[in-house]
Amino acid sequence: MTSAKTRSGSMQALVTFAADWSLKFDVGMKFHEIHGPVPRVKEEQIVSRAEQFLMRLQPGEKYRRTNWTMTIDRRLDTSTETYPNWAQDRGTIAEDPALPDRVHLRVEVQHLIRLPHSGAILFLVRTYLLPLSDIARVPVWRERMGRVLAELPEDMAEYKGISRYRKTASDWLLAG
Secondary structure, three states: OEEEEOOOOOOEEEEOOOEOOOHHHHOOOOHHHHOOOOOOOOOOOHHHHHHHHHHHOOOOOEEEEEEEEEEEOOOOOEOHHHHHHHHHHHHHHHHOOOHHHHEEEEEEEEEEEEOOOOOOEEEEEEEEEEEHHHHOOOHHHHHHHHHHHHHOOHHHHHHHOOOOOHHHHHHHHHOO
16 A cells, blocks of 8 residues: 655545556656556547546546556556566466466456545546456457457557567467
């Protein structure tokens, strides 16, 4: 668990299960600086549109979105601070026969709520993990996940940290 407060005291945050980022590193950054490493966001103006959307949220208004990546061994905390504990698994998992049980789809359901009194935006994230072996039990999920991994642009796979094992995972899923 990581918590942070800016020098001005204007922002407080608590993170329990970060996925490949660091609250301590990001605190004090502007919105576009935090999201700068995401492929294609600058060219497609995604960050500026997202920031405008957040600024227009009305008090009490709620918005929900999902985000996904993959993780190994049901690990919830893949923050930058814990990188030494899990990074090597990304490089070796492709050769592991247990890959279908160890590699998990990580889905975050993110809720954004503008608080009525302070005007602050509450950002809540619920994380779900499901191993590829469970996904494969539902044929339409197996096919869909296999295709998504196969077709994911390389820069996005690299950003998500799955480039070293996504082909193996995709091949396994599509083999049926």
